Amino acid sequence: MQEAFATALDRWPVTGVPDNPRAWLVSAARNKAIDALRRRTRFDARRPELTALAALEESADVLDPPDNRIDDDRLRLVFTCCHPALALEAQVALTLRTLGGLTTDEVARAFLVPPATMAQRLVRAKHKIRAAGIPYRVPPDALLPARVDAVLATVYLIFNEGYAATSGDARVRHDLTGEAIRLGRLLVRLMPNVTEARALLALMLLHDARRDARVDAAGDVVLLEDQDRSRWDRAQIAEGVALTEAALREGGARPYALQAAIAALHAEASAAEETDWRQIAALYRELERAQPTPVVRLNRAVAVGMAEGPAAGLALMEGLDDALPGFHLVPAARADLLRRLGRWPEARAEYRRALEAAPSEPDRRFLSRRLRDVRPDGPPDSP
Numbered sequence: 001m002q003e004a005f006a007t008a009l010d011r012w013p014v015t016g017v018p019d020n021p022r023a024w025l026v027s028a029a030r031n032k033a034i035d036a037l038r039r040r041t042r043f044d045a046r047r048p049e050l051t052a053l054a055a056l057e058e059s060a061d062v063l064d065p066p067d068n069r070i071d072d073d074r075l076r077l078v079f080t081c082c083h084p085a086l087a088l089e090a091q092v093a094l095t096l097r098t099l100g101g102l103t104t105d106e107v108a109r110a111f112l113v114p115p116a117t118m119a120q121r122l123v124r125a126k127h128k129i130r131a132a133g134i135p136y137r138v139p140p141d142a143l144l145p146a147r148v149d150a151v152l153a154t155v156y157l158i159f160n161e162g163y164a165a166t167s168g169d170a171r172v173r174h175d176l177t178g179e180a181i182r183l184g185r186l187l188v189r190l191m192p193n194v195t196e197a198r199a200l201l202a203l204m205l206l207h208d209a210r211r212d213a214r215v216d217a218a219g220d221v222v223l224l225e226d227q228d229r230s231r232w233d234r235a236q237i238a239e240g241v242a243l244t245e246a247a248l249r250e251g252g253a254r255p256y257a258l259q260a261a262i263a264a265l266h267a268e269a270s271a272a273e274e275t276d277w278r279q280i281a282a283l284y285r286e287l288e289r290a291q292p293t294p295v296v297r298l299n300r301a302v303a304v305g306m307a308e309g310p311a312a313g314l315a316l317m318e319g320l321d322d323a324l325p326g327f328h329l330v331p332a333a334r335a336d337l338l339r340r341l342g343r344w345p346e347a348r349a350e351y352r353r354a355l356e357a358a359p360s361e362p363d364r365r366f367l368s369r370r371l372r373d374v375r376p377d378g379p380p381d382s383p
Helices: 001-017 020-063 073-081 088-096 104-111 114-132 142-146 148-163 174-190 195-208 233-251 254-270 278-288 294-308 312-318 331-341 344-357 361-373
Strands: none
Touching: 001 020, 001 148, 001 278, 020 174, 020 278, 073 088, 073 148, 088 104, 088 114, 088 142, 088 148, 088 174, 104 114, 104 148, 104 174, 142 148, 148 174, 148 195, 174 195, 195 254, 254 278, 278 294, 294 312, 312 331, 331 344
């Protein structure tokens, strides 16, 4: 409760006193208590692993002091875990599980696979480490470039889990987003010539700049088009835009840079109706060429639906249910396009499918509201 009151003293003079101050304080205190319990649980569960890793790192430093410039313990361990002898996906998954504070279920959702499948992959990766005698040792500077792709992916997925939590009662986990941005800044300083490191930092800053407007006082989701843009962090947006422009200029249209450019277009629009959806759709087309994944195609379909009309977006979503089974955002996006077309029965059916698959409580509350809005007898009350 003390932390909740401290947050209120910081925010309310800027945002105004909420309609129900007591409910706001109780909700904020509850979320802070949950975050504290999660941190304590993660630390206690990983105490043996961290002790072993610290011992291994200390012994490695004594026997063979690493020739590198990494002066942050967490980042050193991330580079240590991202060993190129493992497949890229195994490197990232193992690092997320061991150091990122994510559960096996959360790691599985990050890779859009069933938890049992991810558990098997983690076991196989650990077996390979033991069988091949792969050392937990910080690599020298000369070997860092071979690991940077896995490190960037790890940081990005830590941020994603914090930005849109896939479990629990809180929509945003500031402990994860803050740590990912901190690691991103360290990577930029460590490897200033890696343009994708700057692009990733830009992407995280641009998304995180909207943090105060993404949920309401009760912790419920506020869509981008409905957010109070005066609450966005303009200094952070300016930093993210500058980093994006530099990354595009020096490194070209690579995946993180393209995603940062899309986020910049959203961040620079002064109102939802001023969003340049045609340019966003064009950037998603380039991103799909560089990174042809089902998730990119889903995002492109939404952008095309906004730029060219819902029917065009729906056409691009063909086959995504098979490509992303159980991913609640597929039926949720389809439901929104159907709603915009006035096809209420189909929209209700898709919202129900999304609600059944939604992993977190904030997502379920949002989808329940949408389902209520799509009335059987006509158009919804809200856009």
